[in-house]
Amino acid sequence: MKSSKFDATVLTLGFAFLYIPIIILVVYSFNASRLVTVWGGFSLHWYRTVWSNQGLMDAAWVTARVGLLSATIGTVLGTLAALALVRYGRFPGRMLFSGMIYAPLVMPEVITGLSLLLLFVAAGIDRGFWTVTIAHTTFTMCYVAIVVQSRLLTFDRSLEEAALDLGSPPVKTFFTITLPLILPAVLAGWMLAFTLSLDDLVIASFTTGPGATTLPIKIYSQVRLGVTPEINAICTILIGLVTLGVIVTSISMKRTELRRIRDEHVAARNAT
Amino acid sequence: MAKSLGPVKRKFSPWTDPAAVPFIRFENITKRFGDFTAVDNLTLDIYEREFFSLLGPSGCGKTTLMRMLAGFEEPTEGRILLQGKDISGVPPYRRPTNMMFQSYALFPHMTVEKNIAFGLQQDNLPKGEIAARVEEMLKLVKLESFAKRKPNQLSGGQRQRVALARSLAKRPKVLLLDEPLGALDKKLREETQFELMDIQTNLGLTFFIVTHDQEEAMTVSDRIAVMDKGVIVQVATPAEIYEAPNSRYVADFIGDINILEGTVVATENTPGVVRLDSSGVAVAVEQECQVVKGDQVAFAIRPEKVRMSLDAPAETSVNAVYGEVWDIGYLGDFSVFLVKLADDRIVRAAQANVSRLVDRPVTFGDMVWLTWPRDAGIVLTR
Numbered sequence: 325m326k327s328s329k330f331d332a333t334v335l336t337l338g339f340a341f342l343y344i345p346i347i348i349l350v351v352y353s354f355n356a357s358r359l360v361t362v363w364g365g366f367s368l369h370w371y372r373t374v375w376s377n378q379g380l381m382d383a384a385w386v387t388a389r390v391g392l393l394s395a396t397i398g399t400v401l402g403t404l405a406a407l408a409l410v411r412y413g414r415f416p417g418r419m420l421f422s423g424m425i426y427a428p429l430v431m432p433e434v435i436t437g438l439s440l441l442l443l444f445v446a447a448g449i450d451r452g453f454w455t456v457t458i459a460h461t462t463f464t465m466c467y468v469a470i471v472v473q474s475r476l477l478t479f480d481r482s483l484e485e486a487a488l489d490l491g492s493p494p495v496k497t498f499f500t501i502t503l504p505l506i507l508p509a510v511l512a513g514w515m516l517a518f519t520l521s522l523d524d525l526v527i528a529s530f531t532t533g534p535g536a537t538t539l540p541i542k543i544y545s546q547v548r549l550g551v552t553p554e555i556n557a558i559c560t561i562l563i564g565l566v567t568l569g570v571i572v573t574s575i576s577m578k579r580t581e582l583r584r585i586r587d588e589h590v591a592a593r594n595a596t
Numbered sequence: 597m598a599k600s601l602g603p604v605k606r607k608f609s610p611w612t613d614p615a616a617v618p619f620i621r622f623e624n625i626t627k628r629f630g631d632f633t634a635v636d637n638l639t640l641d642i643y644e645r646e647f648f649s650l651l652g653p654s655g656c657g658k659t660t661l662m663r664m665l666a667g668f669e670e671p672t673e674g675r676i677l678l679q680g681k682d683i684s685g686v687p688p689y690r691r692p693t694n695m696m697f698q699s700y701a702l703f704p705h706m707t708v709e710k711n712i713a714f715g716l717q718q719d720n721l722p723k724g725e726i727a728a729r730v731e732e733m734l735k736l737v738k739l740e741s742f743a744k745r746k747p748n749q750l751s752g753g754q755r756q757r758v759a760l761a762r763s764l765a766k767r768p769k770v771l772l773l774d775e776p777l778g779a780l781d782k783k784l785r786e787e788t789q790f791e792l793m794d795i796q797t798n799l800g801l802t803f804f805i806v807t808h809d810q811e812e813a814m815t816v817s818d819r820i821a822v823m824d825k826g827v828i829v830q831v832a833t834p835a836e837i838y839e840a841p842n843s844r845y846v847a848d849f850i851g852d853i854n855i856l857e858g859t860v861v862a863t864e865n866t867p868g869v870v871r872l873d874s875s876g877v878a879v880a881v882e883q884e885c886q887v888v889k890g891d892q893v894a895f896a897i898r899p900e901k902v903r904m905s906l907d908a909p910a911e912t913s914v915n916a917v918y919g920e921v922w923d924i925g926y927l928g929d930f931s932v933f934l935v936k937l938a939d940d941r942i943v944r945a946a947q948a949n950v951s952r953l954v955d956r957p958v959t960f961g962d963m964v965w966l967t968w969p970r971d972a973g974i975v976l977t978r
Binding site: 480486487493496501504505587588 | 719
């Protein structure tokens with residue numbers, strides 16, 4: 325086929341565009357030389373420096389805590405918002421509410437960050453760990469709400485009705501039937517929220533304060549003083565973690581899919 | 597699957613007993629969704645241990661009526677009494693009814709066993725009792741060896757059984773079944789119909805079933821209510837519905853029927869003789885029909901009650917028509933002959949194929965006489 329050569333070229337260029345910068349970064353993280361652009365042989369030196377760099381490690385710890393906490397709160401709030409939007413029919417202001425859920429997705433981060441900063445200043449809240457966490461919760465919950473909402477739209481309501489019919493009150497039904505079934509979407513939402521919080525620079529830099537420097541802020545401020553191989557090393561570690569996450573998720577999804585297919589075969593064989 | 601023979605069906609007709617107290621009573625029920633009236637001022641009584649079917653086309657309000665009984669919808673007007681008690685406002689999880697859903701609604705993340713146990717666990721029964729009851733239910737639906745399976749490891753028929761077992765596990769006063777056999781293939785559906793009847797008789801429960809499948813309703817029910825556009829057109833036993841429909845709608849909805857429209861041109865002294873216009877067909881029925889000259893009526897007769905012959909009958913002036921065999925449908929057990937009358941109307945006559953002859957004495961283009969006895973047809977005024 326003639327078009328396949330064209331397709332291959334486009335594909336190669338696309339992937340090259342995406343991955344060459346990352347590959348360069350990873351390769352130079354193993355550079356023995358202090359100069360970023362000159363190859364001086366293989367070394368793990370910079371990884372050791374990262375480990376002993378207290379400032380970077382503190383920032384990583386702050387980022388992890390902010391990410392875990394804001395993703396968790398954001399997931400709870402986002403799931404509740406999705407339930408309200410999908411389930412409670414046409415309450416007054418539903419359109420406004422659903423529009424508002426999407427707004428932070430298209431809102432420039434600078435504006436979100438600035439408005440949150442103004443809020444914290446107006447409320448007289450000292451900026452620090454908690455303000456970053458609150459800020460991250462606000463914008464990540466929208467993503468969770470959207471992920472969970474799309475799952476709920478295809479959720480068979482009769483499952484909940486069956487549970488109610490069998491004597492399970494609504495709240496119990498939510499925890500025994502609804503939540504276990506939408507859990508994959510909720511977890512996906514959590515992962516998304518955690519990742520977004522992990523790599524946010526703009527909003528964090530508006531809302532942070534002394535003693536709550538997140539990793540992206542730390543990296544950015546160091547880069548302004550010049551790119552060191554140390555930064556390459558910490559970035560490579562981050563890439564490694566994210567890649568691991570993606571691989572684990574896709575393998576488990578693949579296995580679920582295979583199990584489903586096998587179950588269907590079993591069912592077909594048992595058909596009476 | 598062997599069919600177990602349950603106890604012989606007893607003579608059961610509490611609805612003819614004026615002293616009988618209805619188990620469920622729908623009292624002037626109206627349900628509106630916005631501008632749409634799904635159920636319109638409907639009153640209906642259902643008796644204990646009755647196998648009651650609500651039959652109608654989709655969108656006639658039958659499912660809404662069932663959902664109001666289960667508690668998923670509240671009536672806009674009127675009330676529902678269960679054993680004489682008004683159950684309006686009682687949430688579904690406190691009603692002594694259980695429902696088998698059309699989609700079965702099995703919990704996909706639970707095994708068959710856990711699905712069946714779910715309702716029992718809500719009542720906080722002791723563990724041993726739950727296990728015993730689950731065992732009993734699995735045995736009832738013959739799925740003992742499938743207890744540890746997940747619903748998606750089961751075939752459609754097996755899922756249907758799990759759904760039935762789950763809804764029966766709590767021994768509800770009333771079991772609601774929403775198109776219970778709709779997803780099964782024909783053969784399995786017929787088997788399951790008889791099993792349902794056995795279960796209902798053996799457990800002594802009241803079954804309330806919603807269906808659009810008239811054959812299903814005819815087979816299983818003690819009584820059928822035919823619904824159309826939110827109102828009940830007729831409530832009667834399957835035989836009455838089939839043999840004495842009260843309207844063209846019911847006659848047409850249940851089974852195959854010939855309906856000859858006409859104006860009454862004369863009523864004769866002999867009771868029940870009505871002469872219809874256009875084709876000049878005269879029909880005589882054994883029926884007190886309150887018709888006078890000029891009334892628009894329909895004469896309805898089932899194809900299997902029409903006799904067909906090449907020779908003229910002794911009496912040709914009444915309950916006899918003459919026409920040409922226009923088409924023949926061979927169904928195996930029956931052949932349906934479509935006979936075209938002089939005025940182009942088609943009358944269908946079903947003839948049982950009692951011999952294995954492939955060449956029938958009557959074939960396309962033959963002129964035949966169709967006759968029927970006086971008790972075979974019915975004059976409908978509605």
